[in-house]
Amino acid sequence: MxxxxxxxxxxxxxxxxxxxxLPHDVEDALVRAHATETDEVPRTQLKTILDNIAMAEDAVTPxxxxxxxxxxxxxxxxxxxxxxxxxxxxxxxxxxxxxxxxxxxxxxxxxxxxxxxxxxxxxxxxxxxxxxxxxxxxxxxxxAGSENMSQMAMLTPSQGIKGIKQFALDTLVRAGGKPCPPIIIGMGIGGSADISIHIAKEALLRPLGEHHPDPDIAALEKELYEALNEIGIGPMGLGGRTTLLGLAIEYAHCHTASLPVAINIQCWAAxxxxxxxxxxxxxxxxxxxxxx
Ligand code: SF4
The missing domain is CATH 3.30.360 (Dihydrodipicolinate Reductase; domain 2)
Incomplete structure (x- = not known):
């Protein structure tokens, strides 16, 4: 026992x-984001985040x-x-x-x-x-900063994949710089209201860079990740190429009359x-x- x-x-x-x-996958994603940012302001933000991470690790403080x-x-x-x-x-x-x-x-x-x-x-x-x-x-x-920007919607089945994409876009635009970007999006599709929220949070447990084993879900993850990163919110909302570090989706079968969708947002301090x-x-x- x-x-x-x-x-x-x-x-x-x-x-x-x-x-x-931070877990290695998150820190590595931040290092890559810093290496690919070309504008000075977002690069400075990412450098500050990376310096902060290094100081916290050295001093064993939060x-x-x-x-x-x-x-x-x-x-x-x-x-x-x-x-x-x-x-x-x-x-x-x-x-x-x-x-x-x-x-x-x-x-x-x-x-x-x-x-x-x-x-x-x-x-x-x-x-x-x-x-x-x-x-x-x-x-x-x-x-709380990232959790407060999370959203759930009961879409109608006729809204379908177009409705899911619109919901993701609206949620991200509404969040702006408040959840301390670059963020990670956990998305739960299907189940019931409570199941979609639960699996959205579970999706945040998946290491960055890993995709869902279902090829259709993996393709949606990649499409949404690339499209949402074009919005330009950028590190701490100050513009730039990196709004998202990752996006993971979990799904569950649902009632034929329902299409629940939930987004749980995680800040860079993932x-x-x-x-x-x-x-x-x-x-x-x-x-x-x-x-x-
Ligand atoms: S980095 Fe995350 S935990 Fe820290 S204040 Fe921002 S949202 Fe909150």
Whole structure:
């Protein structure tokens, strides 16, 4: 059995990794964007972002002051665990003091703050059973600037692919520079209202540069990525070639009378960390192989 205390310790390390060092695919995409920008203003913005990332990694301090709310995706393999939800919550509370994380989590009406990033349904934990011989947890600290620009629409089936493209364009134009571009778009198509939003966020877990295995979806990802990058919002909304670092789509079959579409926006600080805990106590961090 994997002890709760180990899960709690791993959650603290995952959060330290996530908020102080971006995964390689995100950092590489920012480096490429800097190399291809030709205008001075967007190049300067990207250089500032890259300098900031390097300083945060050196000092092991958060990349951005908004360390988000903590969203977990857990793959519960064929291993025994105790009170997983409580152990993750304790890890988040400890990380808030030890990393530190900004205490962002509040009651939605009273705005009361427990100061430890815990609350009702927070941290938010998605659990999926798998047959793997280990427990895998991914945390996505999600900042408000990008989350606030996310959108969901119940299109009619007759609006079809044209409606989906128009919705993506409208969402991006409305967002402008507010979500701290260059951004990553996670898109969920189909299912129901709640499923489309859920899979839009799941799409943000896919490493940049990887496409959906369905060739039609992969083609739509490439088309939308290229078209939306032409808009010219640019790094931090100051113009330039790089508005998007990536765009990933997940889909689900839906009711014949529905076409739900959701867009979850992620800022350049696209933080995520994955940990695998084996029954013998070994822990791997595939997104942060060298540690934070
Ligand atoms: S949107 Fe992202 S980069 Fe901008 S303040 Fe929020 S977490 Fe930081």
């Amino acid at each position: 994997i002890p709760d205390s180990l899960i709690e310790d791993v959650v603290v390390q995952m959060l330290r990794n996530a908020v102080t060092k 990349i951005c002051q908004d360390t988000g709310v903590q969203i977990f995706f857990v793959k519960q393999g064929a291993v025994e665990t105790g009170d997983l939800v409580e152990a993750i919550g304790r890890g988040v509370a400890r990380a808030t003091g030890e990393v530190p994380l900004r205490p962002n989590t509040v009651h939605p009406i009273t705005r009361a703050n427990h100061k430890d990033n815990r609350g009702v349904r927070m941290p938010y934990i998605n659990i999926e059973p798998t047959a793997e011989p280990y427990l895998e947890m991914t945390v996505m600290p999600k900042g 933080r995520r960390c994955t940990a695998r805990i084996h029954p013998d106590g070994r822990v791997e961090y595939p997104t942060h192989p060298g540690g934070a």
